[in-house]
Amino acid sequence: DVKVTQSSRYLVKRTGEKVFLECVQDMDHENMFWYRQDPGLGLRLIYFSYDVKMKEKGDIPEGYSVSREKKERFSLILESASTNQTSMYLCASSSGQGALQPQHFGDGTRLSIL
Amino acid sequence: KNEVEQSPQNLTAQEGEFITINCSYSVGISALHWLQQHPGGGIVSLFMLSSGKKKHGRLIATINIQEKHSSLHITASHPRDSAVYICAVRSLAGGGADGLTFGKGTHLIIQP
Numbered sequence: 001d002v003k004v005t006q007s008s009r010y011l012v013k014r015t016g017e018k019v020f021l022e023c024v025q026d027m028d029h030e031n032m033f034w035y036r037q038d039p040g041l042g043l044r045l046i047y048f049s050y051d052v053k054m055k056e057k058g059d060i061p062e063g064y065s066v067s068r069e070k071k072e073r074f075s076l077i078l079e080s081a082s083t084n085q086t087s088m089y090l091c092a093s094s095s096g097q098g099a100l101q102p103q104h105f106g107d108g109t110r111l112s113i114l
Numbered sequence: 115k116n117e118v119e120q121s122p123q124n125l126t127a128q129e130g131e132f133i134t135i136n137c138s139y140s141v142g143i144s145a146l147h148w149l150q151q152h153p154g155g156g157i158v159s160l161f162m163l164s165s166g167k168k169k170h171g172r173l174i175a176t177i178n179i180q181e182k183h184s185s186l187h188i189t190a191s192h193p194r195d196s197a198v199y200i201c202a203v204r205s206l207a208g209g210g211a212d213g214l215t216f217g218k219g220t221h222l223i224i225q226p
Binding site: 009043088102106 | 155200
């Protein structure tokens with residue numbers, strides 16, 4: 001079974017801090033994704049990566065950056081956390097670039113910025 | 115950008131009832147996903163469709179490409195089916211990799 005592991009289930013940080021959210025997958029998937037999920041808005045794509053050192057902006061990249069130095073690991077970085085970044089963050093991975101590949105999700109990180 | 119609408123937003127039913135959740139989208143797609151999210155956050159992929167119908171246990175998903183509509187059905191519903199069900203589409207036009215557009219989800223509660 002595919003395993004997507006997010007480093008923390010719950011995280012509390014302060015405004016202005018630099019925050020790192022880590023995601024690791026164990027199935028050698030090419031594609032990895034970071035989403036945030038907010039009540040009434042559903043999941044929205046922040047960034048995705050289709051290969052090591054490659055990244056593409058999603059729908060809401062402002063205030064975030066990402067890093068993919070190794071195939072199995074995709075990090076989301078909040079350069080200077082703000083209260084409007086309080087949210088549930090979900091990482092996902094999928095194989096190849098075909099449309100018919102399912103995305104496998106981690107359990108999510110509930111991030112609170114005080 | 116594809117607009118994905120789900121209905122209903124909230125659904126409460128009794129155990130054993132037949133459940134239908136609907137999803138419509140505005141632009142042609144290459145694939146549609148149905149996802150399940152339990153309390154606590156974890157998301158599981160249930161189905162991925164590009165045409166026709168798929169069945170897995172008590173779950174059935176159908177898609178009508180011409181009408182830009184998909185339905186998720188649950189037969190003989192059970193309290194453990196209580197979850198948020200999310201529809202997501204990959205548009206023909208865009209998105210690198212598997213860029214998906216998500217509906218806001220349907221919150222289903224099955225009462226014993």
